[in-house]
Amino acid sequence: MSELDVLKELESMRMAGLEALAKVENEDALQAWRTAFLGRSAPVMQVFQKLGSYAAEERKEIGQAANEVKVALEGAYAERLSELKERATAAALASESLDVTLPGRPVVQGRLHPDTQMLRELFSVFGEMGFQVYRSREVETDEFNFQLLNFPVGHPARDMQDTYFIEAGERGDNPILLRTHTSPGQIHAMQEAAATNPTNPPPVRIVLPGMAYRYEQTDARHETQFDQIEGLAVGPGITFTNLKATLSDLARRLFGENVRTRFRASYFPFTEPSAEFDIECFLCGGKGCPVCGGGWLEIGGCGMVHPNVLRNGGYDPERYSGFAFGLGPQRIAMLRYGINDIRYFWENDLRFLEQF
Numbered sequence: 001m002s003e004l005d006v007l008k009e010l011e012s013m014r015m016a017g018l019e020a021l022a023k024v025e026n027e028d029a030l031q032a033w034r035t036a037f038l039g040r041s042a043p044v045m046q047v048f049q050k051l052g053s054y055a056a057e058e059r060k061e062i063g064q065a066a067n068e069v070k071v072a073l074e075g076a077y078a079e080r081l082s083e084l085k086e087r088a089t090a091a092a093l094a095s096e097s098l099d100v101t102l103p104g105r106p107v108v109q110g111r112l113h114p115d116t117q118m119l120r121e122l123f124s125v126f127g128e129m130g131f132q133v134y135r136s137r138e139v140e141t142d143e144f145n146f147q148l149l150n151f152p153v154g155h156p157a158r159d160m161q162d163t164y165f166i167e168a169g170e171r172g173d174n175p176i177l178l179r180t181h182t183s184p185g186q187i188h189a190m191q192e193a194a195a196t197n198p199t200n201p202p203p204v205r206i207v208l209p210g211m212a213y214r215y216e217q218t219d220a221r222h223e224t225q226f227d228q229i230e231g232l233a234v235g236p237g238i239t240f241t242n243l244k245a246t247l248s249d250l251a252r253r254l255f256g257e258n259v260r261t262r263f264r265a266s267y268f269p270f271t272e273p274s275a276e277f278d279i280e281c282f283l284c285g286g287k288g289c290p291v292c293g294g295g296w297l298e299i300g301g302c303g304m305v306h307p308n309v310l311r312n313g314g315y316d317p318e319r320y321s322g323f324a325f326g327l328g329p330q331r332i333a334m335l336r337y338g339i340n341d342i343r344y345f346w347e348n349d350l351r352f353l354e355q356f
Contacts, residue, residue, distance in 0.1 A: 003058045006047065007065050013043050014069045021076055027084055030077070031354070037073055039355040040337060044069050048338040051282040052256030063282045070338060114356040115227055115345055118333040119209055122229055125253050126207045129246065131231065134206040136185030138213075139166065142174045144184040148312040149270040162215035178213040181326060182230035183270060185210070186305075189232060190313025201315055203235035204322070209329075223342055227329045232305070234315055234322030240273065240304055243323035247277050247302060254332065255279065262296065271303025271324055282335055289340070297335060300327035 017037040024030045036042060047066045051059050112120075123133055142153075151158055153173045167176040185208035194201040208230035216224055233242065244263060251261045260280040268274040278296040281289065288294050302325035307317035315322075330345050337356075344352045 003054070003061060006054075006058075006062050010044065010047065010062075010065050010069050013037075014072055017044075017069075017073045018076055021073075021080055024080060024084075027081070027088070030081060030084060034077055034351070035355065038070070038077065044073070045338060048282060049336060050256070052259040054258065056258075056260060056280075059280070059282065060287065064284065064287070067283055067338065111353075111356065113345075113353065114333055114337070115330055117356060118329045118336070119227065119229065121254075122327075122329060122332070123207070123209075125250060126231070129249070131205050131207045131233075134185060134189050134208050135210060136182070136188045136208055138179055138211055139176060140179040140184050141176055142171075144187055145177060145179050145181075147174075148187045148309070149183055150306050150308045151269050164213050164215060179210075180214050181212050182208045182210050182228040183324070183326065185230055186232050186270075186309065186324060187313050190234065190310075190315060194314025198314065201320070203233075205233045205235075207231050218343060223330075223346065225346065226342075228300075229327050229329055231302075231325040231327070232322065233324075234305065234310065234313075234320055236320060238321045238323060240323065243302055243304070243325065246323075247325060251279055254336065255282075263302075266301060266303075268301055268303055270306050270309045271301075272306045274301065274303035276300075277302050277325065277327075279332075279335060283338060283340060297331055298328075299331055300325055302326070 017033075020037070021030075021033055024033050037044070039045065044066055047062065051063055051066075054062060127133075145151075145163075146158060147153065163180050164178040165175050166178065189204055189206055189208070190201075193204050196202065210228065211225060212228050213225055218224060231246070233246075248261055251259050262278045263275040264278065266274045266276045277299050279299055281295055281297045283289055284295065302323065305322040305324050310317045310320060310322065330342050333339060333345075334342060
């Protein structure tokens with residue numbers, strides 16, 4: 001389908017949605033309308049999911065047009081909801097009688113949280129690549145969260161991660177804390193693997209999902225509590241090329257063959273060299289918006305495992321190398337479904353959750 005055809009179809013979606021909304025007379029029908037025109041399977045949301053299949057110059061126009069249609073329908077929905085609530089309130093005041101013979105309201109069935117759905121899809125993709133799922137604890141010691149990951153006591157890079165400390169004082173340089181990233185799981189996994197054969201530790205290829213906690217200022221892209229999915233591959237002869245191929249293939253599997261990605265040089269104490277992994281923002285077509293800030297959305301950090309970290313995990317850096325990455329499943333879901341604020345995931349607003 002050409003760009004012009006898609007734009008015409010988007011305009012038709014907008015007109016059809018507004019016409020259908022004008023006929024809605026109660027809140028049940030309004031929720032059905034929201035699912036049909038703004039839910040995950042709605043035609044306009046399907047356009048977001050297919051953006052990766054269009055050429056770069058087409059994605060910008062189509063993405064912007066799709067976002068405008070989505071905003072228009074959301075605004076019309078909010079206005080109609082307000083009208084219906086006012087009408088229901090007036091009707092209730094006019095007649096306060098209750099008919100006890102009316103049938104009860106149907107029980108709404110639950111469903112998986114969108115974050116859980118995104119994690120399961122990532123598990124499936126990484127499983128096809130040969131990665132196993134490994135889980136580690138959320139309450140950690142300073143030793144595993146920082147020191148064994150090449151953050152010595154007093155290292156300035158600790159300021160990059162505003163930490164929630166649970167127990168300090170008497171524990172000296174090894175307080176208990178809420179982990180600031182899933183990277184401590186790297187040490188646990190390597191040490192467990194190395195313990196099986198200290199002379200020749202087996203290769204490791206795992207993903208580590210779980211919550212991380214940081215005392216951050218919340219905005220459209222940041223939360224104090226968020227999911228991460230850590231990746232780790234350790235073995236003889238692993239290179240940065242393997243890392244780039246893995247993450248680039250992940251992006252293609254999630255967003256289509258034509259998705260644009262980039263790696264930016266960065267710094268992390270536990271990897272060297274280090275990079276940030278970005279995917280082109282579909283919400284604004286690369287023009288910059290509150291979600292991406294500049295046309296690209298950072299999905300996570302990555303790099304080659306630092307020799308000190310390998311050594312702390314029980315692997316000889318002269319014989320082994322490895323790569324690691326930490327991805328944000330919620331940011332990936334934002335691109336996939338056209339979500340413009342990461343805070344929606346934990347607000348427990350059923351109007352948001354019922355779309356998935």
